[in-house]
Amino acid sequence: MSSTDKRYATSIDLPTEDVFRNLQNACHFAVDIGGSLVKVAYCSKLHRRTSQVRDHKEDNNCIYQVLEEDGYTRRLHFIKFETKYIHQCLDFIRGHLMQSKEFMLEKKNIKATGGGAHKYKDQIIKTLGVQLDKEDEMECLINGSNFLLKNIPDEAFIYQRHGQSEYQFQGIHHDIFPYLLVNIGSGVSFVKVESETKYERIGGTSTGGGDILGTWISSYKKPSSLYAVTFDDLLELAEKGDHKKVDMLVRDIYGGEYSTIGLKGDIIASSFGKAARTDKENVPCYKDEDVARSLLLSISNDIGQLASLYCRLHQLKKIYFGGYFIRGHPLTMHTISFAINFWSKGEIQALFMRHEGYLGAIGAFLKGAEEEDTDRYTWGENFAGCSGLSSSNPLLDSRERSSTFDMLELDKLEKMLQPCSLLLDPNSYLPDTVDLTTDTAAREYWIDCFSNSVDKCIWIPFVRSLLDTSSHCLSDCLFTDPYSQVRKLVIVMPRKMPGSSVEYFKS
Structure with a gap:
């Protein structure tokens, strides 16, 4: 298994109490089951003990007194792991979920989305003894995206691999609409989101993550020592490659830049153009990793061009990327960002989300928790129970955890946060702070x-x-x-x- 696989989702080392925290107090449950990953979402009732210091006026010998009060709040849990371990997880969830009186007596139904919701429906019903409500995948995706962008500070970011700071976080903007959501899985969907309830799939392409892996596998009849069998292996291989040994550049045709039409010499004129050229002994002058790099750039450039054209056609200024193709991988985000910057002529920048892998699970959960009025509350990220972004430096990306999951936890804040009413335009307000991620x-x-x-x-x-x-x-x-x-x-x-x-x- 590659290093990318290991940091994204690996096997479950039971017991998993540290991952499925407070599961015995769950009151809502939802799952997003894909071909490769399962995302589990649930809401738990959390016991809180608060203390207040008050003046003690009756006893002169006592300066103050501390009063303790017991209360309860809500916490949202989201966990992501590989689909092949769904059987062990269902058994573990069953053992702990039965302890939740609120769920077993009142709810007993689970919201589900994703293609695997059909495949594993009977097993989930049999193992957990619940009803499974299938929710629309696109609707869940949009609802999850809106929820994260409105509630989580610094959820969206711009990725600049060679910049002073890799990640440029965008903060919370109260007016998030309209925007284009590009979901890249096996294929690609382009969705225009105009409001909480109004969205439209305005286009798509079959050239996506499945095309990259399928083309790679079908091109090699006999596996070599560097043969990649998973998408993560292919990305890891592409990191080492040089696409210029495979792609034909503008300077390879014109001897330099083509200034008349504004093409620089290092722009790709033909993907795999040099692959048709071999020396006299018909021995290729490129390696497997060079082909992998060229393949990734070819697909990313096409997706970036389509996204830019859709934005121009529908007058959109923001593009958010998500899906199995992205998953916070530095090279993937770099190629997408470069493509958007090139085709939009620098007018639009590609935006990514830290927790884009949970969009479907969050959306499905919100469908089952409508009576909780989640829009009436403000949710804060519980950093002690959350996974972080991947680093482009492998030495900085080792996660010390017996069970390597990706996790997200959100706590309901006591009061709903609102922009200051004295601000003329909250979206254009720039607080007088120093962003240490950029300086x-x-x-x-x-x-x-x-x-x-x-x-x-x-x-x-x-x-x-x-x-x-x-x-x-x-x-x-x-x-x-x-x-x-x-x-x-x-x-x-x-x-x-x-x-x-x-x-x-x-x-």
């Missing part, structure tokens, strides 16, 4: 500052450093805030007199 010098400076201060904070702790400590994991494990009193009081400890008394001042 390399500032990022390195602050990382050095934080790294150099770690030992000092350990050996010489002080109030401010305690207040800066994140309480996210403590809250997740139902611990109360240990720094409640110092948030209410300011503690002053003279350094030269370690034995002196501590003075308390009301903040």
Whole structure:
């Protein structure tokens, strides 16, 4: 199995309590079953313990009192794994789902989408003892996309492989419509999304991910040492290739650029054009990896050109890409971004989503949770339970986890977030902040500052450093805030007199 396979979805090492967290308290359930991957979505009721510090006016000997309250909130869980392990997962889910009284007594139905919803329907019904409601795949895809773009900060990003920063995150824009969603699987669908309920498939092409893998496999009768049998193996092989040994460039025809019509010399004039040319001994001067690279560029350029033309035809300014073809793979995003930039003449940039693999599962879940009024709440990403983006550097992309899943968890916030009413145009407002993902010098400076201060904070702790400590994991494990009193009081400890008394001042 390739390194790309391993970081995207691998086998399940049961028990999987760390992955299917809080499954025994699930109240809604949905699945998106594809040919290669299964995405599971469920909502759980999460026990929360909150604490408040109040003045104690009755007892003069007591400065304050801490009151604890028990409550419940909602958390959305999304897990992604390989379809071939669906049998083990269904058995595991059955053992834990039966403990959820709310689900077994009230719901007992699961929303499903994807082609595998038909294939595994009988097995799901038999194993879990539930009813399976099949939802429209395209509708789920659009609903999931809208939900992520409206709720998750920095969900969308621009990928620039050779830029100062690889990922340029876009933040949340309250006016996300209209946009073009390009879903690249075995084939390609182009969907114009105009509102929450209005969308239209405006075109498609059979030249997609299936075309790349099918062409590659059918071209080789006898496997070689570099023979790729999966799409991930093919992408890994393409990373090592040089398409210029296979493709015919403009300069190969004209000896340089064709300035009259605006073609630079390094532009591809004919994909695989050099493959028809061999030396006198008929020995090809290119390798397998060069062919793989050329094949990927050929398909990506065609998709990018079609996407740009559809945007121009329908006057759209934003293009989001998703599907099995993308999956956060750096080389794929690079080729798509280059194609969009070239064919749109720099007017449009390709946009990708961090969690695009969950669009169908999220959409199916929302169909089954309409009574929860998810639009009335704001959801925040629980980073402690989420997977990150892949890095183009293999050394930086090792995920230390006994069961390698991709996961996403969203917590319902106490209050719904709204743009400030005093802003004239929230979408054009630029906050006075420094984005450390784009400023390399500032990022390195602050990382050095934080790294150099770690030992000092350990050996010489002080109030401010305690207040800066994140309480996210403590809250997740139902611990109360240990720094409640110092948030209410300011503690002053003279350094030269370690034995002196501590003075308390009301903040």
